[in-house]
Amino acid sequence: MRLRVGIVGGSIAGCAVAIAARRAGCEVTVFERSARDLSARGFGIALPNPLWQRLVEQGYLPPGVPSCVVHRRVWLTRDDVTPHGRELWHQPSSARTLNWATLWRNLRTQLPADIYRTAAHVQEVVIGQEHGLIRLGDGGETRCHVVVGADGARSLVRQCIAPGVLPTHARYVLCRGSVAAQQVAPIATAMRNLDGAYVTVMFQRGHAVFYWIPSSSSCRTSPQRILNWAVYSQSVPISPHAAAEPARRVLCAALEEMPQEWADLVRLTSPEAVTTHPVADLTMQSYVRGPLLLAGDAGTIARPHAASGAAKALEDALFLERLLASHADVAALLAAYDKERCPAGNDLVKIGRRIGRHQVEAPPDWSRMTEQDLPAWTASTLAGSPHYLYQQGA
Ligand SMILES: Cc1cc2nc3c(=O)[nH]c(=O)nc-3n(C[C@H](O)[C@H](O)[C@H](O)COP(=O)(O)OP(=O)(O)OC[C@H]3O[C@@H](n4cnc5c(N)ncnc54)[C@H](O)[C@@H]3O)c2cc1C
Secondary structure: OOOEEEEEOOOHHHHHHHHHHHHOOOEEEEEOOOOOOHHHHOOEEEEEHHHHHHHHHOOOOOOOOOOEEEEEEEEEEOOOOOOOOEEEEEEEEEEEEEEHHHHHHHHHOOOOHHHEEOOOOEEEEEEOOOOEEEEEOOOOEEEEOEEEEOOOOOOHHHHHHOOOOOOEEEEEEEEEEEEEHHHHOOOHHHHHHHOOEEEEEEEOOEEEEEEEEEOOOOOOOOOOEEEEEEEEEEOOOOOOOOOOOHHHHHHHHHHHHOOHHHHHHHHOOOHHHOEEEEEEEEOOOOOEEOOEEEOHHHOOEOOHHHOOHHHHHHHHHHHHHHHHHHOOOHHHHHHHHHHHHHHHHHHHHHHHHHHHHHHHHOOOOHHHOOOOOHHHHHHHHHOOOOOOOOOOOO
């Protein structure tokens, strides 16, 4: 008997899990509520290099997918002497950065149109004895042996597994945007530091990261890059007479604290292309209940500076593929998935919280930090957990 797998959500986690389940011989249907192509959600993401290589080797991504290689992390802070800022440390790093849209499209194109249903809003999931029942907004119903909640941060499936469990919001915001390479070119010093680098600019109320990603239309024969940036900052007291909206004021205040050249790079972004996100996270006690399981952001949610959401969704899928290929018993498979992936997700949440504490909520006095301080400081941030963007060594 072929295992029937219904997947709620057709973004990164949903597509990756669908590929995994099909490769293991399951009958798969993806239910995505959006009627539109999801590419417009695109922004820059980073993946650990070893994961990138596994995705290519195992056929999840074709070898030529445009990406930028990161081999060092550059830490900087403002010093009021050079417009570029004071370089604190060059740290080894091993990552690929890519465009969210490119990642999603390359996963999505591996799924035939008849198994990826768009405008399919799942309204209810019912836990049965040996099945899960997926009920759609249009009245349709599908019975599946396994129902995968890949329905993101506000997951409906998570509510069936852990009713009332909701994300916790941090007391700071994330603003992000991107700038075309041609616009960035005049700011020469900052540009030099960006090649092959993941740049982190520290200031007293938070930090900013900068890295290149390929543009969404980039291809092997015509590579084009855009500069992706993200600024994390505590809120500033807001005057009721302030003309700018609160989130923009937070960004403007953060830019005042950054080295001039890096702030200027952010200022090149047109205001309508700047987006603001609340920062939130969520731990879970279990990813599984009856025939339901969670993948990607529907499970745990780590703060974005853990740079791990897409990576975790892909790891969830790769692990599930191995289990599907080796377990005949569905209950044992779900238990094995839960045992591995739920703690892995919770660990990332802890890392994200520690980064938030050390780099936004309670940073050191950056004017006093030196290259000698950085290795111990980043090690204390991680507290023994490895992270691909924080490698120790020469
Ligand atoms: C600024 C920023 C930077 C980031 N940087 C990184 C990074 O460097 N590295 C990294 O790995 N990750 C990063 N991430 C996180 C990453 O983008 C996400 O974690 C990843 O896309 C996981 O996606 P997902 O498929 O689990 O959820 P989502 O992308 O949220 O998709 C959920 C899907 O489910 C659908 N859906 C929801 N409810 C229903 C329903 N009831 N019925 C049917 N469909 C439904 C939605 O329409 C949506 O398409 C970043 C995120 C942000 C915001």
